[in-house]
Amino acid sequence: MLRRIAGLLRPHLARLLLAVSASVATELAALALMGTAAWLLARAAEQPPLAALSLAIVGVRAFATGRGVFRYAERLASHDAALRALATLRGKVYDSLVPLAPSGLPAYRSADLLSRMVNDVEAVQDVVVRVLVPVSTAIVVAGVAVGVCAVLLPSAAVALAAGLALAGLVVPLLMVATARRTARRLAPARAELAAHHTDLLQGSADLAVFGATATALDSAERASARLARLERRTALTTALGGAAAMLIQGVTTVAVTVLALDARSSGGLAGVMVPVVALVALISFEPVLPLVPAVQRLLESRASLRRVLAVLDTPAPVAEPGAAALPAPSAPVTVEARGLSVRYPGATVDAVDGVDLTLTPGRRVAVVGASGSGKSTLLACLMRFIEPSAGTVLLGGRPVQEYDGDDVRAVVTGVTQDAHLFHTSIRENLRLARPDATDDELLAALETARLRDWVESLPAGLDTLVGESGGQVSGGQRQRLALARALLADPPIVLLDEPTEGLDPRTADELMTDLLASTRGRTTVVVTHRLAGLDAVDEIVVMEAGRVVQRGTHADLVAADGPYQDLWWASRPVSSPS
Numbered sequence: 001m002l003r004r005i006a007g008l009l010r011p012h013l014a015r016l017l018l019a020v021s022a023s024v025a026t027e028l029a030a031l032a033l034m035g036t037a038a039w040l041l042a043r044a045a046e047q048p049p050l051a052a053l054s055l056a057i058v059g060v061r062a063f064a065t066g067r068g069v070f071r072y073a074e075r076l077a078s079h080d081a082a083l084r085a086l087a088t089l090r091g092k093v094y095d096s097l098v099p100l101a102p103s104g105l106p107a108y109r110s111a112d113l114l115s116r117m118v119n120d121v122e123a124v125q126d127v128v129v130r131v132l133v134p135v136s137t138a139i140v141v142a143g144v145a146v147g148v149c150a151v152l153l154p155s156a157a158v159a160l161a162a163g164l165a166l167a168g169l170v171v172p173l174l175m176v177a178t179a180r181r182t183a184r185r186l187a188p189a190r191a192e193l194a195a196h197h198t199d200l201l202q203g204s205a206d207l208a209v210f211g212a213t214a215t216a217l218d219s220a221e222r223a224s225a226r227l228a229r230l231e232r233r234t235a236l237t238t239a240l241g242g243a244a245a246m247l248i249q250g251v252t253t254v255a256v257t258v259l260a261l262d263a264r265s266s267g268g269l270a271g272v273m274v275p276v277v278a279l280v281a282l283i284s285f286e287p288v289l290p291l292v293p294a295v296q297r298l299l300e301s302r303a304s305l306r307r308v309l310a311v312l313d314t315p316a317p318v319a320e321p322g323a324a325a326l327p328a329p330s331a332p333v334t335v336e337a338r339g340l341s342v343r344y345p346g347a348t349v350d351a352v353d354g355v356d357l358t359l360t361p362g363r364r365v366a367v368v369g370a371s372g373s374g375k376s377t378l379l380a381c382l383m384r385f386i387e388p389s390a391g392t393v394l395l396g397g398r399p400v401q402e403y404d405g406d407d408v409r410a411v412v413t414g415v416t417q418d419a420h421l422f423h424t425s426i427r428e429n430l431r432l433a434r435p436d437a438t439d440d441e442l443l444a445a446l447e448t449a450r451l452r453d454w455v456e457s458l459p460a461g462l463d464t465l466v467g468e469s470g471g472q473v474s475g476g477q478r479q480r481l482a483l484a485r486a487l488l489a490d491p492p493i494v495l496l497d498e499p500t501e502g503l504d505p506r507t508a509d510e511l512m513t514d515l516l517a518s519t520r521g522r523t524t525v526v527v528t529h530r531l532a533g534l535d536a537v538d539e540i541v542v543m544e545a546g547r548v549v550q551r552g553t554h555a556d557l558v559a560a561d562g563p564y565q566d567l568w569w570a571s572r573p574v575s576s577p578s
């Protein structure tokens with residue numbers, strides 16, 4: 001993991017070095033300021049001529065001013081480097097999520113994923129600002145302070161080195177030993193609480209309907225209490241570590257002062273140098289004390305970054321050919337599935353099992369079958385969202401694996417079962433498919449989706465907001481808006497997964513008739529539970545448990561004994577003639 005963090009920070013090395021240099025300069029200026037000021041006061045007490053003090057006076061002023069300037073430069077450079085590294089990592093996480101969608105994302109709960117993208121990614125900022133810069137500074141400044149003491153009074157240097165090692169090394173290492181487990185559990189505990197909050201918010205209606213709100217609140221409160229316990233434990237460890245380090249600072253300063261006074265009595269150290277040695281010892285701890293919280297942050301950051309790396313390392317459900325990709329296919333093009341099988345990870349049976357399908361330009365196919373028979377999986381495979389476990393999909397005679405996934409979806413696309421509407425206007429939701437579409441084109445697509453009258457009756461028309469995930473429109477309207485968007489995209493091969501879902505039978509049948517009329521001449525696959533209007537398609541494929549159990553035209557299938565005939569009779573009104 002360290003190598004990967006280093007790789008992430010490498011492009012910002014110059015800024016990091018600048019930040020560390022400025023931080024070291026700040027602390028050295030503070031050290032020099034204290035030393036010079038102590039010397040100045042001690043020397044002034046001896047009432048020497050003013051000229052003997054002038055250099056020290058200038059030094060005090062210069063170090064005091066320098067400290068502020070260096071501190072500002074350090075904050076600027078370290079935050080600049082940290083925010084740049086953060087932006088790079090966020091970009092990488094986002095890039096790795098894109099190929100995971102949609103079939104690879106269910107591995108994560110959405111709140112957990114959000115927590116990884118927002119909170120955990122920010123750990124890289126802490127690594128720079130609260131760990132890398134302070135640790136490097138502490139090492140350099142402690143070395144310089146011990147060096148200065150060694151020149152003035154070697155015995156004080158030994159005491160100081162021991163104190164600094166205790167406060168800067170032993171105490172943090174003890175903290176690592178005690179706080180490691182807690183720190184590792186913090187980020188998942190935060191994500192768990194976020195997931196409970198999301199469930200409470202998004203599922204509030206269902207929880208209320210089934211009287212489960214109190215239970216859900218209870219488990220959210222338990223998650224909150226678990227997190228609070230971990231945070232309390234963390235705070236206690238940090239506070240104890242901090243107190244121990246400060247105690248060591250005090251004891252070391254007293255020891256160094258006693259040694260200095262002793263050396264003065266024996267003539268080994270000039271009187272004016274006693275406060276210098278004492279204050280250098282005291283101040284040299286300033287950059288060392290933040291190491292205690294730095295270790296805590298490092299432990300938490302490691303846990304967070306591990307969660308981020310897990311997202312980066314999640315294998316994409318489909319492999320992209322990269323630079324070897326064929327140029328995007330151009331319409332008209334034939335799509336062919338040959339012996340196509342899909343088995344989801346962990347499943348014991350194939351969701352799609354040996355399906356053959358040929359979509360020559362202009363051919364229209366309907367896929368029907370019971371729920372769970374593999375219809376949506378077949379479409380996902382044609383859109384290259386899922387890698388087949390056997391068989392192949394050919395696009396213009398070449399395996400789809402040889403094309404870039406986005407190029408495949410520019411040709412073969414449509415409405416998925418869980419099409420998403422964004423929290424914006426109807427116009428912007430539709431324009432996602434074609435940003436330059438005019439209002440007339442939007443209305444024409446809405447007309448085919450049987451939504452034009454409804455949109456025109458709305459006070460804000462196309463500017464009506466649809467709410468989060470289309471929450472302010474009905475399920476049927478949501479599905480038809482997604483359909484209108486797919487029609488607007490105008491792909492050469494359009495796949496429609498249950499476009500009439502959520503509609504009353506009459507509207508569903510009218511929509512299907514309109515849809516089949518509007519897709520005449522366009523290669524189309526429509527997955528549907530409703531059989532009305534299917535006499536217009538070239539082929540009907542009947543699926544059961546992933547397999548194609550019947551195929552043919554509506555007339556052939558209605559005439560033959562089999563599941564289609566059963567479905568057909570089951571879908572007819574009792575009084576209606578066949």
Ligand SMILES: Nc1ncnc2c1ncn2[C@@H]1O[C@H](COP(=O)(O)OP(=O)(O)OP(=O)(O)O)[C@@H](O)[C@H]1O
Pocket residue numbers: 103106344345347351369370371372373374375376377378417
């Ligand atoms: N992401 C997934 N992971 C594991 N199994 C899945 C996944 N998606 C679907 N399945 C399983 O694959 C089988 C086929 O599902 P699919 O969604 O393709 O059926 P369908 O015919 O479209 O059903 P419906 O008409 O209800 O939409 C089902 O048994 C389903 O449980």
